Amino acid sequence: MNANALDRYARQTMLPDVGPSGQSRLAAANVLVIGAGGLGCAVLPYLCAAGVGHLTIVDHDRVEEGNLHRQPLYRMTDIGRLKAEAARDALSTLNPDIVVRALHERLTPANAPALVAVADVIVDAADLFAVTYTLSDACMRAHKPLVSASVLGLSGYVGVFCGDSPSYRAVFPDIPAQVGSCATSGVLGTAVGVMGTLQAHLTLATLLGLPSSARVITFDFRTLRIGGFSFAAAREPDDSGPHFIAPSQITASDITVDLRGVDEAPVPAFPSSVRISPDAMDHLALEPSRRIVLCCRSGVRAWRAAAKLRARGVTDLALIALGD
Numbered sequence: 001m002n003a004n005a006l007d008r009y010a011r012q013t014m015l016p017d018v019g020p021s022g023q024s025r026l027a028a029a030n031v032l033v034i035g036a037g038g039l040g041c042a043v044l045p046y047l048c049a050a051g052v053g054h055l056t057i058v059d060h061d062r063v064e065e066g067n068l069h070r071q072p073l074y075r076m077t078d079i080g081r082l083k084a085e086a087a088r089d090a091l092s093t094l095n096p097d098i099v100v101r102a103l104h105e106r107l108t109p110a111n112a113p114a115l116v117a118v119a120d121v122i123v124d125a126a127d128l129f130a131v132t133y134t135l136s137d138a139c140m141r142a143h144k145p146l147v148s149a150s151v152l153g154l155s156g157y158v159g160v161f162c163g164d165s166p167s168y169r170a171v172f173p174d175i176p177a178q179v180g181s182c183a184t185s186g187v188l189g190t191a192v193g194v195m196g197t198l199q200a201h202l203t204l205a206t207l208l209g210l211p212s213s214a215r216v217i218t219f220d221f222r223t224l225r226i227g228g229f230s231f232a233a234a235r236e237p238d239d240s241g242p243h244f245i246a247p248s249q250i251t252a253s254d255i256t257v258d259l260r261g262v263d264e265a266p267v268p269a270f271p272s273s274v275r276i277s278p279d280a281m282d283h284l285a286l287e288p289s290r291r292i293v294l295c296c297r298s299g300v301r302a303w304r305a306a307a308k309l310r311a312r313g314v315t316d317l318a319l320i321a322l323g324d
């Protein structure tokens with residue numbers, strides 16, 4: 001390390017768990033961060049400040065004023081800018097010695113494998129369940145650790161999955177009964193910051209070889225109770241359930257089902273899509289030789305509709321989260 005680096009990282013390299021060798025390990029690391037929102041705005045500055053040498057930020061969104069209460073990486077002057085680029089510029093002023101790559105795109109099942117392949121640790125800061133399952137599948141195949149967190153209202157969790165640990169699917173084979181978002185359920189900025197900081201810590205711990213995996217940490221910010229559990233003994237499901245695919249992965253033989261209403265989406269997802277509500281899945285005509293692809297905005301309705309079809313014996317299923 002040069003003299004500037006010795007000064008910058010002096011307080012962490014004096015730790016026996018880090019030292020010069022650990023700092024060199026961080027400098028050589030490549031971390032993929034999916035999402036530059038509330039969680040990402042806590043994760044990214046700490047990884048940058050700690051000297052993680054290469055950061056790749058993937059986010060398709062733009063900065064809005066309503067983001068600023070929980071995304072302090074941005075300023076009023078950033079409103080309207082691409083989040084990935086605004087985050088990259090902010091990080092470059094914090095630590096100009098690291099390399100930050102900004103990708104303005106959605107994380108999808110199509111681009112996930114290539115992005116995961118070149119990273120040492122993957123951080124799921126998107127807080128979207130379709131992204132989490134997509135990353136879990138990609139990380140499990142690539143044997144890469146996934147640091148995932150979620151915050152809703154006044155509660156949250158964080159954990160390290162895949163790599164040498166069971167996958168997210170092994171621990172959470174089904175989505176929660178109640179699924180919300182910051183826009184519909186609300187969130188306190190400090191809650192997001194705490195969980196994002198824990199994500200950053202677990203990422204650094206993973207890179208440094210400290211104990212970090214196969215445990216979920218939960219936090220109730222209303223009662224200030226910290227909990228959690230080990231999932232080291234969780235078994236990978238024999239039937240991992242339906243997987244998400246990208247629109248580009250649809251084939252001509254697929255039956256595509258658009259679960260969105262006409263008021264929500266006047267134009268169907270695909271020209272040949274069948275329009276049907278999730279409550280009417282029992283009336284969907286089945287063709288055993290064709291895969292059924294279920295589409296909705298977030299993937300929640302598609303997941304639940306898939307459960308109804310699986311109860312009817314349908315196994316050739318795929319899901320698409322179309323986004324906004």
